[in-house]
Amino acid sequence: MLWGALVLPALAQNSYYFPKAKNLDPSIPTPEAFLGYGIGERQTRYDRVVAYLEELARVSDKATIETIGHTYEHRPQVILTITSPENHGRLERIRQEHLLLTDPAKAAPDMANMPALVHLGYNVHGNESSSTEVSMLTAYYLIANQDPETQQHLQEAVVFIDPALNPDGRDRHTNWVSMHQGNPAVSDPADREHNEVWPGGRGNHYWFDLNRDWLPLAHVESRNRLEFYHKWLPNVFIDFHEMGTNSTYYFEPSKPYSSENRLIPRSTYDGLNVLLARYHAEALDELGSLYFTKEQYDNIYPGYGSTYPDFQGGVGITFEQASSRGNKQENSLGVLTFAFTIRNHLATGLATVKASAENRETLLRHQREFYQSALADGRKNGVRAYVYGENHDATRLRKFTELLLAHRIEVYELEKPLTADGRKFEKGKAYVVPTEQPQYRLVESIFAKNKEFDDSVFYDASTWTLALAYNLPHAGLKSKATAGKRVTELAPVAFTVPEQTRYAYLLDWADYNAAGALYLLQNRGVITQTVFKPFTASTSSGPKAYQPGSITIPVASQKISADSLYKVIQEVAAKKQISFESVKTGLSVQGIDLGSNNIRTLKKPEALILTGQGVTSYEAGEVWFLLDQELHMPISKVDLSSFPRLSLSRYNTIVLVNGAYNSLGKTAADKLKRWVQEGGTLITFKSASEWAIKQGIAQGNVVAARDTANGELRIAFADAAPTEGAQSVGGSIYEVDLDITHPLGFGFTSRKLPVYRNSTTILSPAKNPYSTVAQYTKDPWLSGYVSKSNLDKIRNSAALLVSDQGQGRVILFADNPNFRGTWYGTNRLFFNAIFFGSLIKTPGTAVAAEH
Known part of the structure; x- marks a missing residue:
């Protein structure tokens, strides 16, 4: 069975995609007329998609196009708005x-003549490419x-078309398929066209999943x-996806x-969800396309394109179409063509517009009632x-507050100091977020901890606090009386540019931006040092206490002049918005002096990360x-296959994230071990930590993720998914005890640290x-789902270890400190490993090794 024609003559395009359309305006160019080929014959580059939408906006009074921003690779993010000329x-x-x-504070408008707002969001995963083709047809x-x-429908609805939520990933996939497309097309699933090389086109420029x-x-x-979404707050948002080639079609309810x-x-x-599902079912029934609902996928996590709208009074819906991952591919039902996948998404997308227009007042009333009920809840x-x-780290406090404001959450200044849950909050360094506000549900999602669930199997994370x-x-x-003035925007960061000195400059390591400032200094050739013991200095601003990790910059030791150094200090302070202080003497008010052996010179990191097939x-x-973004520090990305031939002499730091490294083999593992013993710093996450231990590169013990099965235990086959799924650690939060006197703990002010765990390492x-820098507490569970057996294993286990090997060391993370680029609390541990790893020499190492 061939699921849809692969190559459609131009005249047949409309009859295949729009069999009932009888009155199509000939003055409006079809996609195939503009592109020079039929939709479904090949993958369309993103710039050509944008060009076609621009042409529609030029020739029609029903459409306008705007650029809402640019991606990392500087592709424009565009929205085409389609509605009646009167609405325009x-x-x-x-x-x-x-x-x-x-x-809710304002009177409701007359909904009788208000159009519904429909947002069609295509191709958030770059290699799920059919939907961007759909955007042109729609x-x-x-x-x-x-x-x-x-x-x-256009009189009763305003339709926003976002042709690719992930333009960079889309073009990565488009180029891959185009360069391997055969003529005739090859349907063999093993063909190179259907199997992208690592990392594939799913993620954005930095390989992130934008749908999270x-x-x-x-x-x-x-x-x-x-920013565009909150400008309009649409009633319906459709998130178009693809799934496995042997699947059919999915739409909600979940x-x-x-x-x-x-x-x-x-x-x-x-x-x-049920109302719109009827329209989607009818559209696919008419095509004879198979589909399913109510079985899987996740509406719990607020950070998907199909769930965030639910938190804004709209309805978000996921569409999942079986993927041809190219132009045609064999599956369990025959051969699945690109054109067929496009036609299904086209049908459900147009059905959404129809459903929204015909039920606009229902959608509008729901949105009004949603925000009213938010206040009541x-x-x-x-x-x-x-x-x-946060009393010590203004940058981290600011980043979090900016996040709340981006989500239109009401934030207020703290009117006066208070103590709550044993913590002191200072005016000017703390904020208040009332729960009685229109964004109540997001507030709870961001602040509340959750340990109660209706299921034990999760599609993704089980917590996101x-x-x-x-x-x-x-x-x-218990009261919001402490709230002062509402915060609508944050004032510019106040930072100190010190007086020029001929002795030394000081940088407090407690601020999140200190790491980026340090690398900028090192990159300019500035000699930097860090302190291992606290001291109080007599600075140009008065006495100030400095904790371990603080950076000292001696003037006389530099290879540049004192005047040039001062200009660098001024530039870095302004760029990173962070304060420096100057001192005229090395004699401290209290604690160690600036010539102490407890102050050690830092090496500029020269880092490498192994990438490629098998690496997450x-x-x-x-x-x-x-x-890149926080430190402006380059890191060499080297494929696993190149590692055996690579000279490691230029690198002092190597990072191995979660992945399968067995392809390296014993020779490569021994090479890495020698590099560590000669003074290198190896940083490993999760399964990479297990691999390093098993290869003898690091010392340690891995706890078995699961107990040996009882031979007499029997479980019904139908219960396999919930039984096995409940044993995974799909994403939950725990508390560890952190040694803040250790170089990896520098900059932290509390030994209690929340960490994110989504593996069974x-x-x-x-x-x-x-050597155990961070250890899970005996009662570590803070939020999210975990089975009792897994929790028992996690208790008192190690979260962060250091294993000294010869002149070097391996820093082993049981978890991923950088999860989704937003765990600012723990990615500082990673920064510390990068900058301070080379200084770590664990006391008693030789004694420990003998045992």
């Missing part, structure tokens, strides 16, 4: 009236079709998109209750407000992203008493 003439008024629905059909029904980034907003594409978020009103799931909450603050991710002290309050691309991308504490 009053778009700003439509927008302003629509936003009244979301403000735009063409809505603009060119002159039948009364479509004209009525709606909440954390780590990336520029997400921030640009969210699995009832167990894959739904308890904060969302039942009217979203039982009402709107907030009033019922025993927590009337959350207070959060961002206040813990940022490691910000926070507490629930997300985690590799997170390392690359953080070093469990390490035993080291035999050497100084």
Whole structure:
């Protein structure tokens, strides 16, 4: 069975994709006329997609196009707005009236003549490429079709078309398929066309999954998109995806209750999802296409394109189409063609426009009631407000507050100092977030901890408490009376540019931006040192205490002049918005002096990360992203296959993220071991830590993830998925005890640190008493799902170890400190490993090794 024609003559395109369309305006160019080939014959480059949408906007009074930002690779992010000419003439008024629905403090507008807002978001995973082709067909059909029904739909709806939520990933995949496309096309699943090389086109420039980034907003594409989203707050958002080639088609409702978020009103799931599903089923029934609902996928995590709208009074829906991953591919039902996948997404997308127009008042009322019920639910909450603050790290506090404001969450200044949950919050260094506000449900998602679930199997993370991710002290309050002035924007960061000195400059390591400032200094050739003991200096601003990790910059030791050094200090302070101080004497007020042996010279990191087949691309991308964006520090990305031939002499730091490294073999493992023993710093995450231990590169013990099965135990086959799934650690948060006197703990002010865990890598504490830098507490569970057996294994296990090997060391993380680029609380541990790793020499190492 051939699922749809592969090559369609231009005249046959409309009859295949629009068999019922009888009145298409000939003045509107078809996609195939513009591109020079039929949709479904090949993958279309993103620039040609944008060019076609621009042409539609040029020739039609039903469409306008705008650029909302640019990706890392500087591709434009565009939105094509399609509606009736009459609506185009009053778009700003439509927008302003629509936003009244979301403000319970204002009177509701007259919904009788208000259009529904529909946002069609295509291709967030770059190699799920059919939907971007659909964006052109959908735009063409809505603009060119002159039948009364479509004209009525455009009068009753405003449609936003985002042709590719991930343009960079899309073009990576498009280029791969295009360069391997055969003529005739090859349907063999083993063909190179269907099997991209690592990392594939799924992620963005930094290999991140943008479909998880709606909440954390780590990336520029997400921030640009969210700004547009909140400008309109659409009623319906469709997130177009692809899944395995042997699947059929999926649309919501998802699995009832167990894959739904308890904060969302039942009217979203039982009402709107079911209502729209009827239209989607009808569209696919007409084509004879198979589909399923209610079985899988996740509506719990607020950070998907199909869930974030649920938290804004709209309805978000995932469409999943079986993927041809190229132009045609064999599957269990025959041969799946690219054109067939496009046609299915086209049908459900157009059905969404129809459903939204025909049920616009239902959608509008739902949005109004959603925000009203948010206030009511907030009033019922025993927590009337959350207070959060940070007394030592202004940058981390600012980043978190900027995140809340981006989500349109009401934030207020702390009116006066207070103590809550044993924590002190200072005015000017803390904020208050009331729960009784329109964004109540997002507030709870970001601050509240959750340990109660309807299921034990999760599609993705089971918790996303961002206040813990940022490691910000926070507490629930019984009153919101402590709230002062509302924060609408943050004032420019105040930083100190010190007086020029001929002796030394000092940089406090507690601020998150200190790591980026340090690398900028090192990159300019500045000699830098760090302190291992606290001291109080007599600075140009008065006495100031400095903790271990603080950076000293001696003037006389530099290879550049004192005047040139001062200019560098000024530039770095301004670029990183961080304060330096100057001292005229090395004699401290208290503690060690600036010539102490407890102050050690730092090496500039020369880092490498191994990449390629078997390495978890997300985690590799997170390392690359953080070093690029936060430190402006280059890191060499080297494929595993190249490692045996690579000279390691230029590198002093190597990073291995989660992955399978057995392909390196014993010779390569021995090569890495020698490099460590000669003075290198190896940093490993999760399974890479297990591999390093098994290869003898590091010392340690790995705890078995699962107990040996009882031979007499029998479980029903149908229960396999929930039974096995419950044993995974899909994403939950725990507390560790961190040694803040250790170089890896420098800059932290509390021994209690939340960490994110999404694997079953469990390490035993080291035999050497100084080598376990971070250890899970005896009662570590903070938020998210974990089985009792896994929790028992995690208790008191090691989260961060150092294994000295010869002149070097291996720094072993049981978890990923850089999860999704947004765990600011723990990625500082990674930065410490990068900068301070070469200085670590664990006491008692020789003694420990003898045992």
